[in-house]
Amino acid sequence: MKNKLTDTSDFSYNQIEEMLRNKGCQFICGVDEVGRGPLAGPVVAAAVILPEDLELDGLDDSKKLSPVRRNKIFEQIINSDTICAIGIIDNESIDKINILKASLMAMRKAVMDLKKAPDFVIVDGTFPIPKLDYPQFAVVKGDSRCRSIAAASVVAKVTRDRIMEKYDAMYPGFSFSKHKGYPTAEHIEELRREGPCDIHRKSFKPVAEILNQYALF
CATH class of the missing domain: 3.30.420.10 (Ribonuclease H-like superfamily/Ribonuclease H)
Known part of the structure; x- marks a missing residue:
């Protein structure tokens, strides 16, 4: 088949x-x-x-x-x-x-x-x-x-x-129980404020862009 x-x-x-x-x-x-x-x-x-x-x-x-x-x-x-x-x-x-x-x-x-x-x-x-x-x-x-x-x-x-x-519970700066990691406006704002945490996908564009911004400072 x-x-x-x-x-x-x-x-x-x-x-x-x-x-x-x-x-x-x-x-x-x-x-x-x-x-x-x-x-x-x-x-x-x-x-x-x-x-x-x-x-x-x-x-x-x-x-x-x-x-x-x-x-x-x-x-x-x-x-x-x-x-x-x-x-x-x-x-x-x-x-x-x-x-x-x-x-x-x-x-x-x-x-x-x-x-x-x-x-x-x-x-x-x-x-x-x-x-x-x-x-x-x-x-x-x-x-x-x-x-x-x-x-x-x-x-x-x-x-x-x-x-x-x-x-x-492990990452209190992020509302993972709410948005489950999806790219909501709230999650993007958390990323900008906190920077990526250990479970973020660094190859995904929004995360990579914020990592690059942090690297400039």
Whole structure:
């Protein structure tokens, strides 16, 4: 099977997974990542194999869910028979290899850390995961088209948010529990006032520009 579905426009929600089950795939793994855009913190990926009979009310792309709904679905997932693993790549590695490679690395790590080998992997986005030992394809906007990818997006998002909330206590000059490292006006102002901290991505333009300004003094 090809690594990418070039046209999924005719597939409604869950039809991709139904197609795979009809081809004999029992353990279908959805993969998504969170944290490509922030100026600070890690990129986090989740790989999720959902039980076919698990009901998750309101499941959708994590970006479309309220924090309360996300956390409720997250708890349902981790307290069920769902097979789940996380991949985390820190800001220093992101600076070394770039955010795209770091995102794909996090996704590969998540899949390879699963306790059960998947029959097939479906990845949110445009790019399949490099050097993966399992058949796969990438699905554009998969987090709003595939149940298992949507679940992975929730797990990745809640996991990363909780990491950033811990950083909030470690770096009191930054409101990481609020903006989660994303380039909000508040975060940019904090950067200008405090200078970058240890978890900032120095290769990202706003951070690099402020570092250059500090180097002038």
